Amino acid sequence: MTLPRIVIERCHYLARCTEEPGAITRPFATDAMRCAHELVSEWMREAGMAVRRDNVGNLRGRFEGSGEATLLLGSHIDSVRNAGKYDGPLGVAVAIAAVQRLHDQGRRLPFAIEVLAFVDEEGLRFGSTYLGSRAVAGTFDLADLDRVDASSVTMREAVRAFGGDPGRIGDDRWKGGRLLGYCEVHIEQGPVLEAHELPVGLVSAIAGQSRHRLTFAGVPAHAGTTPMDHRHDALVAAAGFVLAVEREAVATAGMVATVGQLSAIPGAVNVVPGGAVLSLDVRHPDDSVRAASVQRLLAQANEIAAGRKVRVASELLAENRSLDCSPRLTALLSRSIEGSGHPVWRLASGAGHDAVAMSDLTDVAMLFVRCKGGVSHNPAESVTMDDVAVAIDVLFTFLELLSES
Numbered sequence: 001m002t003l004p005r006i007v008i009e010r011c012h013y014l015a016r017c018t019e020e021p022g023a024i025t026r027p028f029a030t031d032a033m034r035c036a037h038e039l040v041s042e043w044m045r046e047a048g049m050a051v052r053r054d055n056v057g058n059l060r061g062r063f064e065g066s067g068e069a070t071l072l073l074g075s076h077i078d079s080v081r082n083a084g085k086y087d088g089p090l091g092v093a094v095a096i097a098a099v100q101r102l103h104d105q106g107r108r109l110p111f112a113i114e115v116l117a118f119v120d121e122e123g124l125r126f127g128s129t130y131l132g133s134r135a136v137a138g139t140f141d142l143a144d145l146d147r148v149d150a151s152s153v154t155m156r157e158a159v160r161a162f163g164g165d166p167g168r169i170g171d172d173r174w175k176g177g178r179l180l181g182y183c184e185v186h187i188e189q190g191p192v193l194e195a196h197e198l199p200v201g202l203v204s205a206i207a208g209q210s211r212h213r214l215t216f217a218g219v220p221a222h223a224g225t226t227p228m229d230h231r232h233d234a235l236v237a238a239a240g241f242v243l244a245v246e247r248e249a250v251a252t253a254g255m256v257a258t259v260g261q262l263s264a265i266p267g268a269v270n271v272v273p274g275g276a277v278l279s280l281d282v283r284h285p286d287d288s289v290r291a292a293s294v295q296r297l298l299a300q301a302n303e304i305a306a307g308r309k310v311r312v313a314s315e316l317l318a319e320n321r322s323l324d325c326s327p328r329l330t331a332l333l334s335r336s337i338e339g340s341g342h343p344v345w346r347l348a349s350g351a352g353h354d355a356v357a358m359s360d361l362t363d364v365a366m367l368f369v370r371c372k373g374g375v376s377h378n379p380a381e382s383v384t385m386d387d388v389a390v391a392i393d394v395l396f397t398f399l400e401l402l403s404e405s
Protein backbone atom coordinates (compact mmCIF):
# COMPACT_ATOMS: atom_id res chain seq x y z
CA MET A 1 0.00 0.00 0.00
CA THR A 2 1.28 3.50 -0.81
CA LEU A 3 2.03 5.99 1.94
CA PRO A 4 -0.75 8.44 0.92
CA ARG A 5 -3.30 5.62 1.07
CA ILE A 6 -1.92 4.52 4.44
CA VAL A 7 -2.28 8.10 5.74
CA ILE A 8 -5.93 8.33 4.62
CA GLU A 9 -6.69 4.90 6.06
CA ARG A 10 -5.12 5.83 9.36
CA CYS A 11 -7.31 8.92 9.62
CA HIS A 12 -10.27 6.61 9.05
CA TYR A 13 -9.06 4.16 11.72
CA LEU A 14 -8.64 7.00 14.20
CA ALA A 15 -12.20 8.08 13.48
CA ARG A 16 -13.34 4.85 15.12
CA CYS A 17 -11.82 6.01 18.40
CA THR A 18 -14.78 8.01 19.62
CA GLU A 19 -16.98 8.34 22.67
CA GLU A 20 -20.09 8.82 20.50
CA PRO A 21 -20.96 5.90 18.25
CA GLY A 22 -21.69 7.10 14.73
CA ALA A 23 -19.84 10.39 15.23
CA ILE A 24 -16.25 11.43 15.91
CA THR A 25 -15.88 12.91 19.38
CA ARG A 26 -12.50 12.38 20.98
CA PRO A 27 -11.92 14.53 24.05
CA PHE A 28 -8.86 14.81 26.26
CA ALA A 29 -7.92 11.88 28.51
CA THR A 30 -10.83 9.58 27.69
CA ASP A 31 -11.16 5.96 26.55
CA ALA A 32 -11.52 7.30 23.00
CA MET A 33 -8.11 8.98 23.39
CA ARG A 34 -6.67 5.76 24.84
CA CYS A 35 -7.87 3.98 21.70
CA ALA A 36 -6.15 6.63 19.54
CA HIS A 37 -2.95 6.24 21.56
CA GLU A 38 -2.84 2.51 20.90
CA LEU A 39 -3.10 3.06 17.16
CA VAL A 40 -0.69 5.99 16.91
CA SER A 41 1.91 4.24 19.12
CA GLU A 42 1.82 1.22 16.83
CA TRP A 43 2.26 3.38 13.71
CA MET A 44 5.14 5.28 15.29
CA ARG A 45 6.91 2.02 16.19
CA GLU A 46 6.39 0.68 12.67
CA ALA A 47 8.19 3.79 11.40
CA GLY A 48 11.20 3.05 13.60
CA MET A 49 10.38 5.44 16.42
CA ALA A 50 10.77 4.94 20.16
CA VAL A 51 7.45 5.93 21.75
CA ARG A 52 6.72 7.44 25.13
CA ARG A 53 3.86 9.26 26.77
CA ASP A 54 4.32 12.37 28.83
CA ASN A 55 2.40 13.41 31.95
CA VAL A 56 -0.23 15.56 30.28
CA GLY A 57 -0.87 12.70 27.84
CA ASN A 58 0.93 13.57 24.59
CA LEU A 59 2.44 10.72 22.59
CA ARG A 60 6.01 11.33 21.49
CA GLY A 61 7.71 9.22 18.85
CA ARG A 62 11.45 9.71 18.44
CA PHE A 63 13.45 8.79 15.36
CA GLU A 64 17.11 9.16 16.16
CA GLY A 65 19.50 10.98 13.89
CA SER A 66 23.26 11.08 13.68
CA GLY A 67 23.48 14.47 15.43
CA GLU A 68 22.19 15.92 18.67
CA ALA A 69 19.66 18.49 17.47
CA THR A 70 15.96 17.62 17.11
CA LEU A 71 13.24 18.71 14.72
CA LEU A 72 9.70 18.49 16.07
CA LEU A 73 6.78 17.51 13.83
CA GLY A 74 3.18 16.94 14.83
CA SER A 75 -0.39 18.01 15.37
CA HIS A 76 -3.27 17.03 17.65
CA ILE A 77 -5.34 13.86 17.91
CA ASP A 78 -8.24 15.16 20.01
CA SER A 79 -11.36 16.50 18.29
CA VAL A 80 -14.36 18.75 18.64
CA ARG A 81 -17.81 17.19 19.09
CA ASN A 82 -19.06 15.50 15.90
CA ALA A 83 -15.76 16.22 14.15
CA GLY A 84 -14.28 15.31 10.81
CA LYS A 85 -11.49 12.78 10.28
CA TYR A 86 -8.61 15.07 9.29
CA ASP A 87 -8.40 18.14 11.53
CA GLY A 88 -5.35 17.16 13.58
CA PRO A 89 -4.89 13.46 12.74
CA LEU A 90 -3.81 14.27 9.17
CA GLY A 91 -0.78 16.20 10.45
CA VAL A 92 0.23 13.37 12.76
CA ALA A 93 -0.25 10.72 10.07
CA VAL A 94 1.69 12.72 7.43
CA ALA A 95 4.56 13.28 9.89
CA ILE A 96 4.71 9.55 10.67
CA ALA A 97 4.62 8.79 6.93
CA ALA A 98 7.60 11.06 6.25
CA VAL A 99 9.55 9.29 9.01
CA GLN A 100 8.38 5.94 7.65
CA ARG A 101 9.93 6.81 4.30
CA LEU A 102 13.29 7.53 5.99
CA HIS A 103 13.00 4.30 7.95
CA ASP A 104 12.16 2.28 4.84
CA GLN A 105 15.18 3.75 3.07
CA GLY A 106 17.38 2.91 6.07
CA ARG A 107 18.37 6.58 6.35
CA ARG A 108 19.35 8.70 9.31
CA LEU A 109 19.40 12.48 9.11
CA PRO A 110 21.94 14.67 10.94
CA PHE A 111 19.17 15.48 13.42
CA ALA A 112 16.59 13.47 15.35
CA ILE A 113 12.90 13.83 14.54
CA GLU A 114 10.29 13.76 17.25
CA VAL A 115 6.66 13.37 16.17
CA LEU A 116 4.27 14.84 18.74
CA ALA A 117 0.64 13.69 18.85
CA PHE A 118 -0.87 16.36 21.10
CA VAL A 119 -3.55 15.16 23.46
CA ASP A 120 -5.68 18.32 23.54
CA GLU A 121 -5.79 21.25 21.14
CA GLU A 122 -9.52 21.84 20.76
CA GLY A 123 -10.32 22.15 24.46
CA LEU A 124 -13.57 20.18 24.17
CA ARG A 125 -13.52 18.65 27.63
CA PHE A 126 -12.16 21.47 29.79
CA GLY A 127 -12.54 24.54 27.61
CA SER A 128 -8.81 25.20 27.69
CA THR A 129 -6.97 25.00 24.37
CA TYR A 130 -3.44 23.82 23.53
CA LEU A 131 -3.07 21.74 26.71
CA GLY A 132 -0.71 19.27 25.04
CA SER A 133 1.50 21.75 23.20
CA ARG A 134 1.60 24.16 26.15
CA ALA A 135 2.95 21.35 28.33
CA VAL A 136 5.75 20.72 25.80
CA ALA A 137 6.44 24.44 25.40
CA GLY A 138 6.60 24.88 29.17
CA THR A 139 3.66 27.30 29.32
CA PHE A 140 1.06 24.95 30.80
CA ASP A 141 -0.92 26.89 33.40
CA LEU A 142 -1.11 24.72 36.53
CA ALA A 143 -4.29 26.56 37.57
CA ASP A 144 -5.98 24.76 34.66
CA LEU A 145 -5.73 21.53 36.68
CA ASP A 146 -8.61 22.83 38.81
CA ARG A 147 -10.94 23.16 35.82
CA VAL A 148 -13.85 20.73 35.84
CA ASP A 149 -15.56 18.95 32.95
CA ALA A 150 -19.32 18.54 32.47
CA SER A 151 -19.30 15.66 34.98
CA SER A 152 -17.44 17.70 37.63
CA VAL A 153 -14.22 15.73 37.14
CA THR A 154 -11.21 17.99 37.62
CA MET A 155 -8.45 18.08 35.04
CA ARG A 156 -6.11 16.90 37.80
CA GLU A 157 -8.23 13.77 38.29
CA ALA A 158 -8.54 13.25 34.54
CA VAL A 159 -4.76 13.44 34.00
CA ARG A 160 -4.20 10.95 36.82
CA ALA A 161 -6.88 8.55 35.53
CA PHE A 162 -5.28 8.72 32.10
CA GLY A 163 -1.96 7.59 33.57
CA GLY A 164 -0.08 10.85 34.01
CA ASP A 165 1.19 12.61 37.12
CA PRO A 166 -0.50 16.02 37.32
CA GLY A 167 2.20 17.19 39.73
CA ARG A 168 4.88 16.59 37.12
CA ILE A 169 3.44 18.30 34.05
CA GLY A 170 6.29 20.79 34.38
CA ASP A 171 8.60 17.88 33.46
CA ASP A 172 6.86 17.61 30.08
CA ARG A 173 8.63 20.76 28.95
CA TRP A 174 11.10 20.03 26.17
CA LYS A 175 14.39 18.92 27.68
CA GLY A 176 15.93 17.11 24.72
CA GLY A 177 18.55 19.69 23.86
CA ARG A 178 18.85 21.93 20.83
CA LEU A 179 15.76 22.31 18.67
CA LEU A 180 15.67 23.07 14.95
CA GLY A 181 12.00 24.04 15.06
CA TYR A 182 8.47 22.68 14.89
CA CYS A 183 6.67 21.99 11.62
CA GLU A 184 2.95 21.16 11.47
CA VAL A 185 0.87 19.90 8.55
CA HIS A 186 -2.84 20.69 8.89
CA ILE A 187 -5.92 20.92 6.69
CA GLU A 188 -6.56 24.50 5.62
CA GLN A 189 -10.07 24.73 7.16
CA GLY A 190 -10.83 27.43 4.60
CA PRO A 191 -11.60 27.74 0.88
CA VAL A 192 -8.51 29.58 -0.44
CA LEU A 193 -6.44 26.64 -1.71
CA GLU A 194 -9.45 25.06 -3.36
CA ALA A 195 -10.31 28.34 -5.07
CA HIS A 196 -6.77 28.55 -6.47
CA GLU A 197 -6.66 24.85 -7.36
CA LEU A 198 -3.61 24.21 -5.20
CA PRO A 199 -2.94 21.03 -3.18
CA VAL A 200 -0.93 22.73 -0.44
CA GLY A 201 -0.24 26.23 0.86
CA LEU A 202 2.49 27.84 2.91
CA VAL A 203 1.35 29.44 6.14
CA SER A 204 2.99 32.84 6.58
CA ALA A 205 1.36 33.80 9.87
CA ILE A 206 -1.33 32.77 12.32
CA ALA A 207 -3.84 35.51 12.96
CA GLY A 208 -4.07 37.11 16.37
CA GLN A 209 -7.44 36.93 17.99
CA SER A 210 -9.53 38.83 20.55
CA ARG A 211 -12.67 37.57 22.19
CA HIS A 212 -15.03 39.87 24.04
CA ARG A 213 -18.41 39.55 25.69
CA LEU A 214 -20.73 42.55 25.34
CA THR A 215 -23.77 43.03 27.53
CA PHE A 216 -26.44 45.52 26.45
CA ALA A 217 -28.78 46.53 29.27
CA GLY A 218 -32.11 48.24 28.58
CA VAL A 219 -35.50 47.98 30.23
CA PRO A 220 -37.77 44.94 29.87
CA ALA A 221 -41.29 46.01 29.01
CA HIS A 222 -44.66 44.74 27.84
CA ALA A 223 -44.62 44.04 24.08
CA GLY A 224 -48.25 45.03 23.72
CA THR A 225 -48.51 48.18 25.81
CA THR A 226 -45.10 49.87 25.40
CA PRO A 227 -45.14 52.33 22.46
CA MET A 228 -42.17 52.12 20.08
CA ASP A 229 -40.80 55.50 21.17
CA HIS A 230 -40.84 54.50 24.84
CA ARG A 231 -38.66 51.45 24.53
CA HIS A 232 -35.13 50.73 25.74
CA ASP A 233 -34.73 47.60 23.64
CA ALA A 234 -31.37 45.97 24.32
CA LEU A 235 -31.68 43.43 21.50
CA VAL A 236 -32.27 46.07 18.82
CA ALA A 237 -29.11 47.83 20.01
CA ALA A 238 -27.23 44.52 19.89
CA ALA A 239 -28.54 43.90 16.38
CA GLY A 240 -27.16 47.27 15.27
CA PHE A 241 -23.82 46.26 16.71
CA VAL A 242 -23.82 42.92 14.87
CA LEU A 243 -24.13 44.82 11.58
CA ALA A 244 -21.37 47.24 12.66
CA VAL A 245 -19.07 44.26 13.26
CA GLU A 246 -19.72 42.99 9.76
CA ARG A 247 -19.09 46.44 8.25
CA GLU A 248 -15.81 46.84 10.14
CA ALA A 249 -14.49 43.45 8.97
CA VAL A 250 -15.55 43.98 5.35
CA ALA A 251 -13.85 47.38 5.34
CA THR A 252 -10.57 46.02 6.79
CA ALA A 253 -8.43 43.89 4.47
CA GLY A 254 -7.47 40.53 5.99
CA MET A 255 -9.88 40.81 8.90
CA VAL A 256 -12.59 38.40 9.97
CA ALA A 257 -14.98 39.29 12.78
CA THR A 258 -17.89 37.28 14.09
CA VAL A 259 -20.75 37.52 16.53
CA GLY A 260 -21.36 33.82 17.14
CA GLN A 261 -23.50 34.02 20.26
CA LEU A 262 -26.42 36.32 20.92
CA SER A 263 -29.05 35.89 23.56
CA ALA A 264 -32.03 38.04 24.47
CA ILE A 265 -33.09 38.46 28.09
CA PRO A 266 -35.62 37.45 29.27
CA GLY A 267 -36.16 35.88 25.84
CA ALA A 268 -39.94 35.87 25.90
CA VAL A 269 -42.16 36.40 22.86
CA ASN A 270 -44.19 39.14 24.54
CA VAL A 271 -41.42 41.07 26.33
CA VAL A 272 -39.29 43.89 24.91
CA PRO A 273 -35.77 42.55 25.60
CA GLY A 274 -34.26 44.23 28.64
CA GLY A 275 -30.89 42.61 28.07
CA ALA A 276 -28.78 41.17 25.26
CA VAL A 277 -25.47 39.37 25.58
CA LEU A 278 -23.24 38.66 22.61
CA SER A 279 -19.80 37.37 21.79
CA LEU A 280 -17.31 39.19 19.58
CA ASP A 281 -14.44 37.35 17.89
CA VAL A 282 -11.98 39.50 15.90
CA ARG A 283 -8.97 38.11 14.02
CA HIS A 284 -6.22 39.66 11.91
CA PRO A 285 -2.59 38.71 11.15
CA ASP A 286 -1.47 42.23 12.20
CA ASP A 287 -2.02 42.83 15.93
CA SER A 288 -2.07 46.63 15.62
CA VAL A 289 -4.79 46.48 12.95
CA ARG A 290 -6.81 44.12 15.14
CA ALA A 291 -6.39 46.31 18.22
CA ALA A 292 -7.49 49.43 16.32
CA SER A 293 -10.59 47.66 14.97
CA VAL A 294 -11.54 46.36 18.39
CA GLN A 295 -11.25 49.89 19.80
CA ARG A 296 -13.46 51.27 17.01
CA LEU A 297 -16.03 48.52 17.54
CA LEU A 298 -16.22 49.06 21.29
CA ALA A 299 -16.63 52.81 20.70
CA GLN A 300 -19.41 52.08 18.21
CA ALA A 301 -21.10 49.81 20.74
CA ASN A 302 -21.24 52.79 23.11
CA GLU A 303 -22.64 55.08 20.41
CA ILE A 304 -25.26 52.56 19.33
CA ALA A 305 -26.27 51.94 22.94
CA ALA A 306 -26.53 55.69 23.67
CA GLY A 307 -28.67 56.16 20.56
CA ARG A 308 -31.01 53.46 21.79
CA LYS A 309 -31.03 54.69 25.40
CA VAL A 310 -29.49 51.50 26.73
CA ARG A 311 -26.16 50.82 28.42
CA VAL A 312 -23.39 48.52 27.25
CA ALA A 313 -20.47 46.88 29.05
CA SER A 314 -17.67 44.87 27.45
CA GLU A 315 -15.35 42.29 28.89
CA LEU A 316 -12.18 40.90 27.31
CA LEU A 317 -12.32 37.09 27.52
CA ALA A 318 -9.21 36.07 25.62
CA GLU A 319 -6.50 37.58 23.50
CA ASN A 320 -3.80 35.87 21.45
CA ARG A 321 -1.13 37.79 19.59
CA SER A 322 -0.49 36.95 15.97
CA LEU A 323 2.41 34.73 15.12
CA ASP A 324 4.82 35.01 12.18
CA CYS A 325 6.12 31.68 10.98
CA SER A 326 9.91 31.28 10.92
CA PRO A 327 11.40 32.83 7.76
CA ARG A 328 14.17 30.21 7.75
CA LEU A 329 11.88 27.16 8.00
CA THR A 330 9.28 28.73 5.73
CA ALA A 331 11.92 29.33 3.03
CA LEU A 332 12.80 25.62 3.14
CA LEU A 333 9.14 24.63 2.94
CA SER A 334 8.73 27.03 0.03
CA ARG A 335 11.62 25.40 -1.83
CA SER A 336 10.18 21.96 -1.22
CA ILE A 337 6.75 23.03 -2.54
CA GLU A 338 8.46 24.39 -5.67
CA GLY A 339 10.34 21.11 -5.96
CA SER A 340 7.02 19.26 -5.99
CA GLY A 341 6.06 21.22 -9.13
CA HIS A 342 3.36 23.36 -7.53
CA PRO A 343 3.25 27.14 -7.15
CA VAL A 344 3.90 28.49 -3.65
CA TRP A 345 0.82 30.18 -2.23
CA ARG A 346 1.27 32.01 1.06
CA LEU A 347 -1.68 32.46 3.36
CA ALA A 348 -2.34 33.48 6.94
CA SER A 349 -4.19 31.05 9.16
CA GLY A 350 -7.37 32.41 10.69
CA ALA A 351 -7.59 29.43 13.01
CA GLY A 352 -5.30 28.84 15.97
CA HIS A 353 -3.04 25.78 16.00
CA ASP A 354 -0.59 23.97 18.29
CA ALA A 355 2.10 25.91 16.40
CA VAL A 356 0.95 29.00 18.33
CA ALA A 357 1.80 27.38 21.66
CA MET A 358 4.97 25.80 20.27
CA SER A 359 6.25 29.22 19.16
CA ASP A 360 7.06 29.92 22.82
CA LEU A 361 9.57 27.07 22.62
CA THR A 362 11.05 27.20 19.12
CA ASP A 363 10.68 28.46 15.53
CA VAL A 364 7.54 27.18 13.84
CA ALA A 365 6.35 26.55 10.28
CA MET A 366 3.09 25.20 8.89
CA LEU A 367 1.92 23.58 5.67
CA PHE A 368 -1.78 23.63 4.82
CA VAL A 369 -3.47 20.91 2.79
CA ARG A 370 -6.52 21.73 0.64
CA CYS A 371 -9.77 20.43 2.08
CA LYS A 372 -13.03 20.05 0.22
CA GLY A 373 -15.22 23.14 0.38
CA GLY A 374 -12.98 24.54 3.12
CA VAL A 375 -15.14 22.56 5.55
CA SER A 376 -13.83 21.57 8.99
CA HIS A 377 -15.16 20.78 12.46
CA ASN A 378 -17.76 18.80 10.57
CA PRO A 379 -18.11 15.12 9.53
CA ALA A 380 -17.96 16.30 5.89
CA GLU A 381 -14.23 17.14 6.18
CA SER A 382 -12.51 15.68 3.13
CA VAL A 383 -9.05 15.59 1.53
CA THR A 384 -7.85 13.82 -1.62
CA MET A 385 -5.21 11.11 -1.83
CA ASP A 386 -3.31 13.18 -4.42
CA ASP A 387 -3.11 16.18 -2.10
CA VAL A 388 -1.95 13.98 0.78
CA ALA A 389 0.76 12.59 -1.53
CA VAL A 390 1.96 16.15 -2.22
CA ALA A 391 1.96 16.94 1.52
CA ILE A 392 4.09 13.87 2.31
CA ASP A 393 6.52 14.70 -0.51
CA VAL A 394 6.81 18.33 0.56
CA LEU A 395 7.43 17.40 4.19
CA PHE A 396 9.97 14.76 3.18
CA THR A 397 11.85 17.18 0.92
CA PHE A 398 11.74 19.74 3.75
CA LEU A 399 13.55 17.21 5.97
CA GLU A 400 16.18 16.67 3.30
CA LEU A 401 16.68 20.40 2.72
CA LEU A 402 16.96 20.99 6.46
CA SER A 403 19.61 18.31 6.71
CA GLU A 404 21.64 20.08 4.01
CA SER A 405 21.23 23.56 5.46
Ligand SMILES: [Zn+2]
Residues within 6 Å of the ligand: 076, 087, 088, 121, 186
Ligand atom coordinates in the same frame (compact mmCIF):
# COMPACT_ATOMS: atom_id res chain seq x y z
ZN1 LIG B 1 -6.73 21.31 14.28
